Amino acid sequence: MSTTDHPTAAEDFAGYLRAYYADAFDGTEPVEEVWDRYHLPEGTLRVNGGVWDRKKILGEARSRRSLRAPHELHVHEVITDGRRAAARYTVSTPMVWKVQSVTEAAVLAEMAEDGRVARMTAFFSSGLGWSSGAGPYDSGARPAPGTSPAAPPAPGTEPTPAQDPAHYLRAYYAAGYDPAVPVAEAHDRFHTPDAVHQVGGRVMQRSAVLKALEDGRKRGHRYPVDVRETLREGNRFAAHYLTSRDGNPDRLQEVLAFGEFAPDGRVRVVRFALQPGHGAA
Structure with a gap:
């Protein structure tokens, strides 16, 4: 088939995810x-903190294909930076009635x-969920129009560490857990007042973060x-x-x-995907 049917990850990362899952789950090759x-x-493939060898990767693919069950893949966000990319997506499989097996x-x-x-x-974090009939989330998968990695802060504002994802993370964690810095100041220095934080599966606004x-x-x-x-594309960034x-x-x-900058350089949305199973006995 053509590369349109089988896009490479470098050509179209979201397209690669769709094509790979379709071929791996539903295909006959x-x-x-x-x-x-x-x-x-x-x-190399590292999954949930451990390295998967080729035998394990192929075994998981064969196991999923043997279910002969349909799947739905929703790409929520893609960030590309040169030959690197980051993405958040959901794979779901219907089970009985409206109950689904869901992998975030x-x-x-x-x-x-x-x-x-x-x-x-x-x-990868799997569990049970309910079918909501929601469609793909690709409308939110690209940077906001008119943004660029080199976009300056708004006139009259000081450059903030949030303009550099690595600096933002180091400085925010340091200030957030420094008893000498008021928690409101630690938050507002790096985030807009209406910023949304998602830590694992928990969504928090300012008061909950404080x-x-x-x-x-x-x-x-x-x-x-x-x-x-770190990766950055327009007003969006990703970091490991x-x-x-x-x-x-x-x-x-x-x-x-995965985060999104406001025009003044602070963060207005940040989602922290935590290593599943961390600390388990």
Whole structure:
């Protein structure tokens, strides 16, 4: 088939996700051929903090295909930066009545010169949900019109660390858990007053975030941040980083963050996808 039927991840990351899942779940070709069409055979895949080898990857694909069940894939957000991309999406499978098996995914990938995925870090979290009849969320998957990575802050405002995703994350965590900085100041320095935070599956606005910061301070949390990678496209960004509530290197948690800048450089939406199963015995 043409590359239109099988888009590479570098050409169209959302299209690659749709094509790969369709071929892997619904197709009849050997799963080895499907995987290699979209990914380098010797590439690396890290899932929920662990490395998956080729045998495990193909085994999961065969297992899902054996169900012979339809699937729906909704791409919520895609951010591209050169040969790298990050995305949030949902894969659901109908079960009985309106109950569905739902997998929430957050991924950050790097593509090879031939356009296939060479490296990917992915979080997959599965559970049961209800069919709502909602359609795809692609309308929110692109940067806002007229924005660019080099867009200056609004006239009369000081440049803020939020214009650099790595600086934003380090500085916000540091101020948020510094008892010498009022929690309202720590929040408002980096976020608009109406900013929405999503931590795992919990959506919080300003008052809930302030309370969470206060509670964390009472427990002595610190959360130093080790930023491994950031992407930015227009007013949107993605980041992969490690942190722990006490700075213990043996208890590090991986996080994939997806955010959106306001015109003044502060963040107005940020979603933190947490490593599933972190801390489980």
